[in-house]
Amino acid sequence: MTDAPKPEHDAPLVAPNFITEIIEKDLASGKYPKIVTRFPPDPSGYAHLGHVFASLLDFNTARQYGGQFNLRMDDTNPELAQQEFVDSMADDLKWLGLDWGEHFYYASDYFDRYYEYAEQLIRQGDAYVDSVSAEEMSRLRGNATTPGTPSPYRERSVEENLDLLRRMKAGEFGDGEHVLRAKIDLSAPNIKLRDPVLYRIVNKPHFRTGDKWKIYPAYDFEHPLQDAIEGVTHSMCSLEFIDNRAIYDWLMEKLGFDPRPHQYEFGRRGLEYTITSKRKLRQLVQQGKVSGWDDPRMPTLRAQRRLGVTPEAMRAFASQIGVNRTNRTVDLAVYENAVRDDLNHRAPRVMAVLEPLRVTLTNLDAPQTLSLPYWPYDVVRDSPDGLVAMPSGERVNPEQAVRDVILTREIYIERSDFEAEPPKGFKRLTPGGTVRLRGAGIIRADEVETDADGTITHIKATLLGEEAGAKGVIHWVSAEHALPAEFRLYDRLFRVPHPEGDNEELDDDSAGPSEHDAEHEEAPVSEGFMRYLTPNSLQVRQGFVEPSVANDPADTRYQFERQGYFWRDPVDSREDALVFGRIITLKDTWAKTAKAEAIKLTETAFVEKKKVERPSTKGRGPSEARGEGSSDAPAKAHTPTPEQEAEFSRLTALGAAEGDARTVAKDPALLAFLTGAVQDATFGQVASWTVNELVAGLRSGAVKVQAADLAPLAAQYAEGRLPARVARDALARAAASGEAPLTIIEREGLNAGLSAEDLQKAVVEVLSANPDKVEAYRDGKVALLGFFTGQVMRATGGKADPQQLAAALKDALA
Known part of the structure; x- marks a missing residue:
C-alpha cells in the first residue's frame, strides 16, 4: 500500500487547528495506528474552486502526519454520475498536487456490502421499508416544534421488510414506491434522526454497474459505511453536516465497527x-452562457x-484560509491576489498592443x-537566490535575462494611449x-491623420533625444516584425458578490461529502442567479505581440x-494563429465598481421584495388585494414604513448601530430573533452578530441558538476576555447546535491563550524565514508589518493576542 509521503521539512502543511489537535491526541493515545483521510467528490460535474x-485539507493533513x-x-x-466527470476530477486533482497512490475508490465498489448491512439492520429491528409518498413522509417527520408521527408501515415484521427490500432490489417496483428507513427516534430534536432514508428506488442504469441495481444507498447510509470499510479515521466535512453526524454515529454503533471513524x-x-453548485454550473453550460466546463470564466479547475x-x-x-468552525465567504480578491503573486515572479515582461494605432517615426532612418x-528591478531584488527565470524556465543572472526588440520606422501603440483632446491629468x-x-x-506627436468619420488612423512622430522631457511611458511593437494575435479578455462571470442571493444553494460536495436529498433526485434550480451575469465578460481584441514570444x-x-x-490558449492557439487569454489583470479593478453595484442591487432587491410583500390595494377588488392578481402600482423605493421606522428607533435606543438597526427593522426573520435578546449593554453586539454572522442561517431557519443565550458571550467579548476569533467560532457552533456559546468555549478549550514564550518563538521563526522582507521593512517598506502579522497568526493557529503580537513584532523588527 502507498501512503501519503511525510513532509521533507518541519514546517506544518496545515496550520494548527482544532482538527490537528484531535489528531495529535489520537496518535499520542494509540487510538489509531495511522491517520487515514478521504476526499469524496460527487462525479456529476467537473472539479471546481470549492x-x-x-481536498487540500484532507490531503495535507494525512501527509503532515505520515x-x-x-x-x-x-x-x-x-x-x-459519469465516467467523463470521474476522469476529469481525478486529472484535475492530480494537477492540483494531490497524490492518492493506489487508494482510489468508488462508492459503487461496495454496493453489495451496503446491501448486506441494510438487511442486517432489518434483522436487528433497526430499519424498515416505508411505502408512504415523499410528501407524506415529510409531513410525518414533524418540524422543530412538533415531534414526528410513526408511519403506518413502521411496525412491519422483519420477514415482510426483508421480502420488500429484496423485491425492491429485484426491480419489481417503480421509483418512489418504497424506501428503506432507519428506525431511530421520531421525537428527536435533531430532525435528521427521525427515521432517515437509507435506500431508494432508482430504475436507471449506473455507468459502472449497468442494470444490476434498482436501488441505491442514500448519502447518510453509504458514506459512514465506506469510511469504516476503508479504515478512514478522521472524516472531515463542512459545518452543514453537524446534524448528520448523529446518523453516522448511530450506524457505527448499530453495526459494531471497531475501530471506527x-x-x-x-x-x-x-x-x-x-x-x-455543479447543478448551476451545468445549467450555465447547457444554456450556452459559457462555451463549456473549461470556459476560462468558469470556476472549475479545468x-x-x-x-x-x-x-x-x-x-x-x-x-x-484558516481551518475553524466558522462558515466564511472569502473575497474573490484573495484568490486573485494569490494568482497575481504567483505570476509576478513567474511571468517575464514583454509588450503587446491589443488595439493598435499606427505611428511613423519620421526621423528614424x-x-x-x-x-x-524581461524583469523589473523590484522582482530581481526579491529573488531569493539573485537569479531570475527566462521564458524557457532557465534561471540566469539578471543581466542575462534580456531579449532583442527591434525599433522600426513603423510601430503600433495602443489606441487609448493617444488623445486628441486629452482629459486633465492625461x-x-x-x-x-x-x-x-x-x-x-x-517621441513627439507632430501630425494626426483621420478617416472620413474622424477616427484617428495614423500619427507621425519624431524620435527625440534623452534630453527631452516626458511624464508618461507607453508600450509599443514594431509594425514590421510584430506577430498578429488574438487577445481574449476575461472578466468575472458574475458582477455581484453573492449571485445566488438569500437562497444560496450549498454545493453538493465542496467541503467534503455529497449532499443528497432523501430520494436522491436532482432538485430544481432557480434561474435567478442568471440575471447577475457580467455583460461582456469575454471581449476579443485583434492586435500584435512582440516577436520574442515565437520561440518560447x-x-x-x-x-x-x-x-x-x-x-x-492551450485549446485554440496555434503557431500560425496565436491566441492569448488574459489570466488576470495587473491589479484589482473591481473594488469600487463592485461596491457601487452591490449597493444598487441590494436596494433594487428590497424594492422588488416590497412589491411582492406589500402590493397596493387601492382601487382593487378583494382577490387582487389578497395578492391573487397582479400589481402595477409603484413601490416606494427607499421610504421605510411607519412600522419599520418605529422598530428602527426602538433598536437604536437599545444600543444597536444605525446600519444594523435599519437591516433588522426591514427583515422579519432578524427582527423575530432579536426580539428575544437581553436588553442591556450587550444588545448592540448581539444585533451586530445577528446582521453580520447569522443572517443567512436565520433566513433559512438553520440557527438553533436563542438571542438571549448570546448575551454572556457578548459581555465577555466586550470586556476583552475573548478574542474575536474565539467569539465568532463559538457563535457559529452555537448557531449550528443550539448549545450555549460559553459552554462550548469551556468544553473545547477555544480560549486557550498563547504564552509569551510561544508567541516570541513564533515571531522569531517567521522573521527568520523571511530575511528579505525583514530587510525591506527596515528599509522603509512598513506595509510588510501586515504580512508578518498574518504569518504569525497562521503559525499560532490564530491564538496570538493582536496587541501582544503587535508589541512583539515592533520589538523584534526594531
Whole structure:
C-alpha cells in the first residue's frame, strides 16, 4: 500500500487547528495506528474552486502526519454520475498536487456490502421499508416544534421488510414506491434522526454497474459505511453536516465497527462572485452562457487550468484560509491576489498592443536593435537566490535575462494611449506632446491623420533625444516584425458578490461529502442567479505581440506590460494563429465598481421584495388585494414604513448601530430573533452578530441558538476576555447546535491563550524565514508589518493576542 509521503521539512502543511489537535491526541493515545483521510467528490460535474480548500485539507493533513489519503468518487446517483466527470476530477486533482497512490475508490465498489448491512439492520429491528409518498413522509417527520408521527408501515415484521427490500432490489417496483428507513427516534430534536432514508428506488442504469441495481444507498447510509470499510479515521466535512453526524454515529454503533471513524465538521468556505453548485454550473453550460466546463470564466479547475492559473497559486490560496468552525465567504480578491503573486515572479515582461494605432517615426532612418530586460528591478531584488527565470524556465543572472526588440520606422501603440483632446491629468501622447516609448526613447506627436468619420488612423512622430522631457511611458511593437494575435479578455462571470442571493444553494460536495436529498433526485434550480451575469465578460481584441514570444515554450506566462498576465490558449492557439487569454489583470479593478453595484442591487432587491410583500390595494377588488392578481402600482423605493421606522428607533435606543438597526427593522426573520435578546449593554453586539454572522442561517431557519443565550458571550467579548476569533467560532457552533456559546468555549478549550514564550518563538521563526522582507521593512517598506502579522497568526493557529503580537513584532523588527 502507498501512503501519503511525510513532509521533507518541519514546517506544518496545515496550520494548527482544532482538527490537528484531535489528531495529535489520537496518535499520542494509540487510538489509531495511522491517520487515514478521504476526499469524496460527487462525479456529476467537473472539479471546481470549492473543492480546492477541502481536498487540500484532507490531503495535507494525512501527509503532515505520515498517514494515508484516499480519493473516493461518491457515485451513488446513477442519473448524474459519469465516467467523463470521474476522469476529469481525478486529472484535475492530480494537477492540483494531490497524490492518492493506489487508494482510489468508488462508492459503487461496495454496493453489495451496503446491501448486506441494510438487511442486517432489518434483522436487528433497526430499519424498515416505508411505502408512504415523499410528501407524506415529510409531513410525518414533524418540524422543530412538533415531534414526528410513526408511519403506518413502521411496525412491519422483519420477514415482510426483508421480502420488500429484496423485491425492491429485484426491480419489481417503480421509483418512489418504497424506501428503506432507519428506525431511530421520531421525537428527536435533531430532525435528521427521525427515521432517515437509507435506500431508494432508482430504475436507471449506473455507468459502472449497468442494470444490476434498482436501488441505491442514500448519502447518510453509504458514506459512514465506506469510511469504516476503508479504515478512514478522521472524516472531515463542512459545518452543514453537524446534524448528520448523529446518523453516522448511530450506524457505527448499530453495526459494531471497531475501530471506527469519526466525523469532524469545519466551517464551510464559499467564494464571492462565484457559484460552485455543479447543478448551476451545468445549467450555465447547457444554456450556452459559457462555451463549456473549461470556459476560462468558469470556476472549475479545468477552466482555471485553461485560463493559465498554476497549481502553486491555488495551493497558496488554500493555505491562506484558516481551518475553524466558522462558515466564511472569502473575497474573490484573495484568490486573485494569490494568482497575481504567483505570476509576478513567474511571468517575464514583454509588450503587446491589443488595439493598435499606427505611428511613423519620421526621423528614424534605419531599424535599431534594443536589448530589453524581461524583469523589473523590484522582482530581481526579491529573488531569493539573485537569479531570475527566462521564458524557457532557465534561471540566469539578471543581466542575462534580456531579449532583442527591434525599433522600426513603423510601430503600433495602443489606441487609448493617444488623445486628441486629452482629459486633465492625461500623461500619454497628445498632439504636440511627448511620451517615452518603453526602452526606446521619447517621441513627439507632430501630425494626426483621420478617416472620413474622424477616427484617428495614423500619427507621425519624431524620435527625440534623452534630453527631452516626458511624464508618461507607453508600450509599443514594431509594425514590421510584430506577430498578429488574438487577445481574449476575461472578466468575472458574475458582477455581484453573492449571485445566488438569500437562497444560496450549498454545493453538493465542496467541503467534503455529497449532499443528497432523501430520494436522491436532482432538485430544481432557480434561474435567478442568471440575471447577475457580467455583460461582456469575454471581449476579443485583434492586435500584435512582440516577436520574442515565437520561440518560447507554449506554456510561458507573460506580463504584457500595462495589460495584464497572459498565456497562449492551450485549446485554440496555434503557431500560425496565436491566441492569448488574459489570466488576470495587473491589479484589482473591481473594488469600487463592485461596491457601487452591490449597493444598487441590494436596494433594487428590497424594492422588488416590497412589491411582492406589500402590493397596493387601492382601487382593487378583494382577490387582487389578497395578492391573487397582479400589481402595477409603484413601490416606494427607499421610504421605510411607519412600522419599520418605529422598530428602527426602538433598536437604536437599545444600543444597536444605525446600519444594523435599519437591516433588522426591514427583515422579519432578524427582527423575530432579536426580539428575544437581553436588553442591556450587550444588545448592540448581539444585533451586530445577528446582521453580520447569522443572517443567512436565520433566513433559512438553520440557527438553533436563542438571542438571549448570546448575551454572556457578548459581555465577555466586550470586556476583552475573548478574542474575536474565539467569539465568532463559538457563535457559529452555537448557531449550528443550539448549545450555549460559553459552554462550548469551556468544553473545547477555544480560549486557550498563547504564552509569551510561544508567541516570541513564533515571531522569531517567521522573521527568520523571511530575511528579505525583514530587510525591506527596515528599509522603509512598513506595509510588510501586515504580512508578518498574518504569518504569525497562521503559525499560532490564530491564538496570538493582536496587541501582544503587535508589541512583539515592533520589538523584534526594531
